[in-house]
Each structure stands twice: as structure tokens, then as C-alpha cells.
Amino acid sequence: MGVPQRTGVVPPGVRPPGPPVRGGAGAPRTPWWQQEGMISRALAVAGVGVTLIGVVMLLVLAAQAGFFGPVPRVVAGAMFSAALVGVGVRVFGRAGGRVGGISLAATGIAGAYLDVVAVTAIYGWLHPVVGLGVALAVAAGGVGLALRWQSQPLAVLVVAGAAVLSPFVTSELVLLAFLIVLQLTCVPVQLARDWPFLHAVRTVPVTLAALVAIAVAAVGDPAPGRTYWLLTAAVAIASIGLVGGFLMVRKRSGDMVAALAFALSTVPLLAAPALFERHSAALVAGIYAAALLAVAALSTAPKLRELVRIPGSIALVAAIAGSFALLEACVGITRVSTLPIALFLVALGFLGVAGQQCSRVTAAFGAAYTMVGAMAYFITVTPEALATQRIAQERMGISTALGAVLALAVIAAGVWCARRLPGMTRGGTDESTLFVVASIAGLYAVTAATVSIGIASGAADGFIIGHSAATIIWMAAATAALLFGLRNLSRSAAVAKLALGSGLLVTAAALAKLFLFDLATLDGLVRVAAFLIVGVLLLLAGTRYARAFAEAGASKRNSDDAPAN
Structure with missing residues (x-):
């Protein structure tokens, strides 16, 4: 009679069959100097x-x-x-x-x-x-x-x-040529293999060499031929980066390293305008901006997007680099007084496209150009210049008037664009903040426009007349906002709240300007006209305000007294 076999039970001290246990607390660790992979590679x-x-x-x-x-x-x-x-x-x-x-x-x-x-x-x-x-x-x-x-x-x-x-x-142009060869050679390989480190070694050396060569040439006095060869090298680097990045990212949509390599390859051509005098530099930057922004625009047009299939990351990099190149072009073709005009025009274009396409990225570019344009405008039209006749007559004129008018257009386009973007809460805190900021900026732009027009007219009292007109326009805008809010009181409470709040804010600003600045600065019939017109507008707004709320109260009482069905 045999001894019965017990399955699943291992006698004490006997190691069960099977592969050895790894990673246990008692398993010996291989010293680093015996690790074949690390040491051999080093x-x-x-x-x-x-x-x-x-x-x-x-x-x-x-x-x-x-x-x-x-x-x-x-x-x-x-x-x-x-x-x-x-x-x-x-x-x-x-x-x-x-x-x-x-x-x-x-x-x-x-x-x-x-x-x-x-x-x-x-x-x-x-x-x-x-x-x-x-x-x-x-x-x-x-x-x-x-x-x-x-x-x-x-x-x-x-x-x-x-x-x-x-x-x-070697060095100089010959070195750049051989490095461009290396950059070009790797493109077909990376179409077949996803090798991220190869992106870095093919792009970083040629970009750094080009930047160093451009910096040396910009500081020194290079021969014209050398300047154009450096420009050609920068164009080649950017073109290889664009074509390679486009092909690679379209094949592998998640290849962000290829998009970063393309972004790096755009830098030498962005620096190349430093090699030329002002107008030639603006031409180079303008052509580069047009090419890059055209690439970015291809991804927004529905029919072209399906035909060309520009990857989103490549379009984003092209838009960013193109915006920088466009800024270089604007700086190159303008002076300090006319730079805000160019920047505001570009901002209008970006905001218009962003509002139509409901694109947050394009809206961000428009906002960036708006901020840069506002800072450039603020350099000339400071609060001190608006408040002091002598400084205003030295700095302000036709260019500042046109800049102020464009600033008003940008403010309007910005509000319209922001309200079309997804995520904006209608009648919420975000929209209230938007209207408050837009109102303040609009008041400043209106004042700058009227004062600039008054000075540009050549009249002896142009500064005073401009300020008087600004105060009247402030109050007229406030009255219009109040009337608009009262008209929508029963239709849309959110719209009425925003309009009434903005109108009351501008009314307070107009009264503060009237008593704190105009009363001390204006004189004669100009001051009389300002007080009379503002007073009449206040009476009109107050009368309409009281009647609107009286009608609303009567309507509510009538609805409460009506018998229930």
C-alpha cells in the first residue's frame, strides 16, 4: 500500500520548484561597476x-x-x-x-x-x-x-x-554649410524611426552656430556677400526645420520633440534682420512673417485644412514665430510715434480672426499685440501729457489721434471677440470685469483722441476744446449705456445689469473729470458748454431712469393684483 501524495504542500526546508524569486529583501544586488549596460555604454x-x-x-x-x-x-x-x-x-x-x-x-x-x-x-x-x-x-x-x-x-x-x-x-560659412548637411541628412531617417534624441543633435548645433555667426557679423562690419550668405543659411535651417517637422508630426501626431526642433530652427532667421539696415531688416522680417503666418492660417481654413493637413503643433509654432517676425517688421517700418498704429492694426487683424474662428490661441496673439501697442502708445501719451498743455502740444498730433481711434477699435473688437470665445459666462463676473476694463481703457482713448485732434487742428485753444469734447463724449457714452440698460430691463436682467453698471461708472468718471480737472483747466465758453451739455445729459438720464423703474414697479403691482386663473 503506497503512501498517499499531498498536493500543494511543501515540506519545511525544501525549496519549491519554479523560477527563482527576484527582488526580495535578501536578494543580492549587483554592484554598479558590474552592471554591463551602464559601464559599457559610458x-x-x-x-x-x-x-x-x-x-x-x-x-x-x-x-x-x-x-x-x-x-x-x-x-x-x-x-x-x-x-x-x-x-x-x-x-x-x-x-x-x-x-x-x-x-x-x-x-x-x-x-x-x-x-x-x-x-x-x-x-x-x-x-x-x-x-x-x-x-x-x-x-x-x-x-x-x-x-x-x-x-x-x-x-x-x-x-x-x-x-x-x-x-x-573649420569655422564661418563653411562650418554652417556642413552642419546644415547633417540637419538635412537626418530628416528621412526620422520619418522611419521615432528617435527624439536625434532631433536635438541635428538641430541644436546648427542653430547655435548660426546664432553665433549672426551675432559676430551684427557686431562687426561684415562684407555684403557674407551677410547674404548668412541669410541664406538661416533660410535653409528654417526650411529644413519646417519641412522635417511637418512631415514627422503629420506621421506621428504626438511627436512634440519634432515640433520643438522646428521651433528652435526658426530662431536664426528671426535673428537675421539684425544683419541689415532698418528697411531691409523690415523686409526680411515681413517676408518671413508672411510665410509663417500663411502656414498657420492653412490650419484654420476648413477646405485647406483637409487638403494640406497641417499638424496643430506645427501651426502653433509657426504662428508664434510668425508673430515675432511681424513684430520685428512693425518696429522696422515705423517710428516711436507711429509704432502703436502698426501694432493696433495687427491686433485688429488677430482679434477679428479670433472672433470669427472662436480661437483662443489667435485671441492670445491679438491680446499680446494690444498690450505691446498700448505700452508703446503710453510712452508718448502719458497722463502727464494729457493733463499739461505744453507737453501735449510737444508730443501729440495726427499720429496720436489715429492711434487713439485704432485703440478704440481694438477695444471694441476685443470685447466682441472675448464674448464669442467658449467659456465666457454671459452676465457673470468675467464679463463684468471685461466691461469695466474696456470702459476705463475707452475713456483714456477717447480723451487722447479728442485732445490730439484739438492740438492737430492748430487752434489756439485746441487743448482746452479737446478736453471739453472728451468730457461731453464721456457723458454721452454713459447716457447711451444707461438708456440701453433701461431698455433691456424687462428683457434681459444680465444685459441690463452690465449696461447700467458701465453707464453709472462712466457717469461718475465724467463728473469727477468735470469738477476736478475741467473746472480748473477750462475757461470761457468752453467750460460753460461742458457744464451745460453734461448737465442736460444727466437730467435726461435721471428722468429716464426714474420713469423706467416706476413703470417696472407699476407693471409688477398690476401682475400681483390680477386674479389667479
């Missing part, structure tokens, strides 16, 4: 850097010291690079040879790229066009090998090694 990256520095020393420092001849140096560099690539390919195919093969191949390909740079820029053996073509082939071979091996580190090491060490081989 050693490989260090080896790539040190070896490439040696290649640069062979190509440049040996030439400066007179060691060997040009041909031995170039041939030695080419042979050494080819040998590294060959060994890397062999090592990669063996067990555990992935890290070593990638590092060796990356060193060899980057070294070959630096050899081509030296042959073109230092020795002049290749025409620049031919040299750039050969460099493009070398870089394409490197990233192609990385694509075949499915190795982002290989592509990053090739591009980073060549980009970081190229400035030690």
Missing part, C-alpha cells in the same frame, strides 16, 4: 569622443605643427576611419558586440565626415559643392547604417561627433 561614449579628438588633432594640429604632409594626414585619417567602420561591422555581428560595434562604427563614420570637412575647408582639394555632396553621402551612410541596425545611439553618436568637432576643423 566607456563606449568616452572612447568615441577621445578617438575623434585624436582625428581632429591629426587633421588640424599636425598641420599647424608641420608634422607629415597634407596627403599623409588625409589618407591616414580616411584609412583609420574606414578600418574603424569595418571592425565595428564585424564586432556588431558577434554575441555581446552591439555596444562595441556601434561605438566603433560611429567613430569611423564621424571621423570620415571630419576628414571630408578638412579636405574641403583646410586644403581646398574639393570644391565646396563637391565637398558638401561627399559629406552628405558619408552622413547618409552613417544614419543609414543606424537605420539598418535599428540603433538610435549610432545615429546620435555620428551626428553629435561630427557636429561638435567640426568647429575645431
